Amino acid sequence: MTVVIGFEGSANKIGIGIIRDGEVLSNPRRTYITPPGQGFLPGETAKHHRGVILTVLREALDEAGIKPAEIDCVAYTKGPGMGAPLVTAAIVARTVAQLWGKPLLGVNHCIGHIEMGRLITKAQNPTVLYVSGGNTQVIAYSEHCYRIFGETIDIAVGNCLDRFARVIKISNDPSPGYNIEQMAKMGTKYIELPYTVKGMDVSFSGILSYIEDAAHKMLSTGQCTPEDLCFSLQETLFAMLVEITERAMAHCGSQEVLIVGGVGCNLRLQEMMGVMCKERGALLFATDERFCIDNGAMIAQAGWEMFRSGHVTELSDSWITQRYRTDEVEVTWRD
The missing domain is CATH 3.30.420.40 (ATPase, nucleotide binding domain)
Structure with a gap:
């Protein structure tokens, strides 16, 4: 069995999800909500994410009944998205991967959505x-x-x-x-x-x-x-x-x-x-x-597919990018 934890923080949602062989074990998230008439700025959004991300991480582990030792891989959203929020999630993912001694995996946000959709709906x-x-x-x-x-x-x-x-x-x-x-x-x-x-x-x-x-x-x-x-x-x-x-x-x-x-x-x-x-x-x-709205489980699911087909992101390569096209990723886990 392969267990992957996923960190998503590309916009105004911060989510952490845990997937075990196609089963969603947990998927808590928080949303940064601004007053009517206002959008969300990258800096303020990142500040919100920093304030709640460790609480969400604890919720994800507790809800799943999983200990760090049982996790096989830590996945995070590499991009696309807003720079400051992406960095917040990436830093925490990178830190726990090192603390727990687990491989790290940068995931394309768009492919996270697609793989989650395929998992939940069973579309071929x-x-x-x-x-x-x-x-x-x-x-x-x-x-x-x-x-x-x-x-x-x-x-x-x-x-x-x-x-x-x-x-x-x-x-x-x-x-x-x-x-x-x-x-x-x-x-x-x-x-x-x-x-x-x-x-x-x-x-x-x-x-x-x-x-x-x-x-x-x-x-x-x-x-x-x-x-x-x-x-x-x-x-x-x-x-x-x-x-x-x-x-x-x-x-x-x-x-x-x-x-x-x-x-x-x-x-x-x-x-x-x-x-x-x-x-x-x-x-x-x-x-x-x-599962439609940004969530951590979708990053975990894409990470699960990628990890099982041999993908891993080296620490030196674990950056984020605001521009990361869907068609830039080699999809080695599908026929």
């Missing part, structure tokens, strides 16, 4: 839509690489939602995206927004500028409600994502879609993707907020 070889606050990519596996078929050419879909939430002062608790999803259910009027698909890629910054402007004009004159704007933004963004996912499926001859990343637990996105899959006779796989 899906086309992956990876949607979060920092990333938007359509991915398919081929010849030892997770290849990116399409992506955002500017901001991520989650970043677009988060920044719109700041404009109309939606609460960040538990997350701006979740609160937009709830408000969208009460929207009745669709406001037409720019729809920007460029081949296999998408662009969200123009939509954000447009809806920010519309919010100031239309809300003040009573032409629509905040709920209408949330509804319109979700419908437009998600339609674009479903379109490029379907195009990638057609190219790959794929009959499975796996949605991963924090935005992936949005039920409206899952519903829209489900309609497309049903029309194609394909299967949709998605998880809930326990």
Whole structure:
């Protein structure tokens, strides 16, 4: 049996998870939440993580009933993500690896999401839509690489939602995206927004500028409600994502879609993707907020796969990087 502990801290979540041969033994996390209208800054986020990471580590070990001696490998998020939060998690992972005398493994954050999704849903070889606050990519596996078929050419879909939430002062608790999803259910009027698909890629910054402007004009004159704007933004963004996912499926001859990343637990996105899959006779796989939103177990699971196929990160090479593309990793653990 192989036991791996994973440290995730690439954004405003700090999580530590323990995996034993595909079984999630523990997965506690904490979220840094800022007041409405504010985002989270790297320095302040890292300060939050430093304040709670040892408590989360103790929780992970206690909940799993695992002692350090039973752990085979320590995995941490190498990137991509925000520099200061990434460093916080990496330093603690590096320290415990040395204290416990265990090998260390730097994991690509995006691949953590994919491997967690595959583990939980049992999807075989899906086309992956990876949607979060920092990333938007359509991915398919081929010849030892997770290849990116399409992506955002500017901001991520989650970043677009988060920044719109700041404009109309939606609460960040538990997350701006979740609160937009709830408000969208009460929207009745669709406001037409720019729809920007460029081949296999998408662009969200123009939509954000447009809806920010519309919010100031239309809300003040009573032409629509905040709920209408949330509804319109979700419908437009998600339609674009479903379109490029379907195009990638057609190219790959794929009959499975796996949605991963924090935005992936949005039920409206899952519903829209489900309609497309049903029309194609394909299967949709998605998880809930326990495994979609950044967590330590996903880093442990990717680390488990990598460690068993012979990967280890030397201490001298155990740095972090804010830019680390999904297709830079050699996927030696898949056929």
